[in-house]
Amino acid sequence: MIKYLTFISLAVILCSCTPKMTPATGLLNPMVPEITVSPMHFKATISFGTNSVTGIMAVKQRSDLAILGSFTNEFGVKGFDFIYQDGKTDLVYVMPALNRKMIKKILRKDISLLSGYGIGSIGRLSNNKPGKTPVVLYPDPAEKYKTEKDILISGNSIDQKIIVALEDFRHKLRIDLVSLPPDEE
Amino acid sequence: MSVQANAQTASFVNLEGSQREAFKNNLYSSSEKINTLECNFVQKQILSMLSDEVVSKGTMTFKKTDRLLWIYNSPYEFVFLMNNGRITTKSGGKTSSFDSGSSPLMKELCKIMVAGLKGDTKSLETSFNTKYLTNGTQIKVVMNPRNKSLASVFKQIDLLFDAGTFIVSSIEMAEPSGDKTSISVSNVKINGTVDDKVFDIH
Numbered sequence: 001m002i003k004y005l006t007f008i009s010l011a012v013i014l015c016s017c018t019p020k021m022t023p024a025t026g027l028l029n030p031m032v033p034e035i036t037v038s039p040m041h042f043k044a045t046i047s048f049g050t051n052s053v054t055g056i057m058a059v060k061q062r063s064d065l066a067i068l069g070s071f072t073n074e075f076g077v078k079g080f081d082f083i084y085q086d087g088k089t090d091l092v093y094v095m096p097a098l099n100r101k102m103i104k105k106i107l108r109k110d111i112s113l114l115s116g117y118g119i120g121s122i123g124r125l126s127n128n129k130p131g132k133t134p135v136v137l138y139p140d141p142a143e144k145y146k147t148e149k150d151i152l153i154s155g156n157s158i159d160q161k162i163i164v165a166l167e168d169f170r171h172k173l174r175i176d177l178v179s180l181p182p183d184e185e
Numbered sequence: 186m187s188v189q190a191n192a193q194t195a196s197f198v199n200l201e202g203s204q205r206e207a208f209k210n211n212l213y214s215s216s217e218k219i220n221t222l223e224c225n226f227v228q229k230q231i232l233s234m235l236s237d238e239v240v241s242k243g244t245m246t247f248k249k250t251d252r253l254l255w256i257y258n259s260p261y262e263f264v265f266l267m268n269n270g271r272i273t274t275k276s277g278g279k280t281s282s283f284d285s286g287s288s289p290l291m292k293e294l295c296k297i298m299v300a301g302l303k304g305d306t307k308s309l310e311t312s313f314n315t316k317y318l319t320n321g322t323q324i325k326v327v328m329n330p331r332n333k334s335l336a337s338v339f340k341q342i343d344l345l346f347d348a349g350t351f352i353v354s355s356i357e358m359a360e361p362s363g364d365k366t367s368i369s370v371s372n373v374k375i376n377g378t379v380d381d382k383v384f385d386i387h
Contacts, residue, residue: 039237043261045277054263054276060235068235074263075255075294076230076358076366077338092234093362096337097290180260 028087029065030120036061040122042164042177044071046079049172055079057177059119067115080107084115106171110151113138114175118153118164125155125162132156134165197318197325205317208324209307215351216303221379222247224302224370228257233363245370247302248379253295254386266386267295273386280387290338301344301356302370313342324348337361 034040039060046053055073062068066085072078081092089112091104098104117138125135134154139147150170156163162179200208223246230239243257255265264275272291273282285292293312300309306326309315312335313328326344330336343357352375357367 039232039235041239041260052279052281054274056230056239056260058232058235058237058239060237070232070235070237070364072230072232072239072364074241074257074265076228076364077290077294078360078362078364081234081362096334 028116029085030067030116031065032061032067032120032122034122034126035059035067035119036063038182041180041182043180045174045176046071047174047176053079056180059115067119069111069115069119082107082111082115084112087116088112089115106168106173109148110166110168110173110175113148113151113153114164114166114177118155118166118177121155121164122162125157125164134163137164197320197323200317200319208317208319212304212324212346212351213307216300216305218376219247219303220249220376222302222373222375223377223379224373226368226370228366228368231365231367233365245298245302246379246383247299248381248384251295251299252384253299254384255298264386266384268384275386289334293335297342297358298356302353304346304351304353306344319348322348323354324351 039058042057042059044055044057046055053073055071057069057071059067059069064085066083069082069084070078071080078093078095080094080098083090083092089108091108091111094104094107098107117140121135121137134156136152137155138151138153150168152167152169154165162177164177166173166175168174223244225244226242228241228243230241231237232239239260241257242259243255245256246252246254251267251269253265253267257263257265262276264273266273267285270285271282272285272288272295273280275281285295296312297309300306306315306328309328312332313330316327318325318327324346326346328342328344330339338360340359340361342359343355344353345355345357346353352373353370355367355369357365359365
């Protein structure tokens with residue numbers, strides 16, 4: 001009972017502490033040529049504290065600039081579907097195990113930042129010289145008064161792979177995306 | 186290739202009564218003779234929201250009674266092992282192991298895969314309502330979850346077997362979200378020698 005109440009308290013604290021997102025206006029709906037023609041696939045690792053889950057994240061951009069994404073585990077079981085538009089993320093589907101108010105709130109916020117600043121910078125990373133130290137994509141130095149605390153998004157390109165990472169230090173959540181080669185025909 | 190083409194063109198008819206029981210018993214007695222099974226697989230995930238398909242390839246190895254090794258070689262290396270009630274995964278050099286009881290979904294997925302590979306559909310009847318259909322050359326077992334928990338993950342699972350050999354050719358899982366995952370198996374080798382060391386994953 002005490003354990004249960006502690007969890008509820010923790011959930012309430014985490015939810016109430018989640019700050020309102022104020023994304024940069026210029027990045028609300030980034031144009032990402034790499035994912036407008038066909039979806040791009042990433043190996044995704046989502047770590048929460050000491051636990052982690054791997055799977056495939058597929059992302060694409062619609063003509064209205066919304067970024068759509070799907071996360072499934074290796075066996076094809078869906079984790080979540082999201083649509084990022086106008087700086088906000090809508091979780092279209094969330095698997096029952098993740099369907100908790102607190103988890104969804106954290107996911108919505110982090111996916112918004114990851115989409116706007118990380119996935120939205122794929123083109124910029126593709127042009128980056130390989131092997132360089134990761135580029136800090138968020139917080140953006142130009143918008144330091146608007147940015148979220150405790151969140152860092154970085155990107156890099158190594159051996160023709162695009163790597164994007166989000167670190168949410170407050171919630172001990174980390175999302176790593178490593179691009180995968182296109183499927184064979 | 187020709188088997189799959191037949192499956193798409195010939196229509197399936199529902200088996201009932203004694204015909205259904207005969208198919209079930211044949212499948213079951215065939216599954217009982219399987220001590221080891223090795224195969225290649227191609228997995229296609231249809232992501233409905235993105236109108237996208239993700240293709241994965243690898244190998245599967247089963248050894249009686251409940252050891253299942255699932256190795257993905259592409260698009261990246263991922264190893265999944267079910268061995269004596271423990272699940273071990275290895276990805277990117279990291280290995281993690283946990284009791285299968287702590288992940289009911291994975292436990293059920295393993296049960297479905299083992300039953301599907303062997304043809305032991307009887308063992309799934311406590312969790313699924315099953316229908317048996319045939320088009321003459323193949324048997325399709327259509328399974329719908331009986332309980333809410335499973336139904337929240339799987340809308341329907343179809344197992345396709347060769348009607349002559351009772352060897353599985355594909356497993357298709359439809360999710361409530363509209364996504365589908367189909368696993369086509371090939372180069373199936375039954376009762377070959379499988380060293381126990383194969384299942385040592387560290």
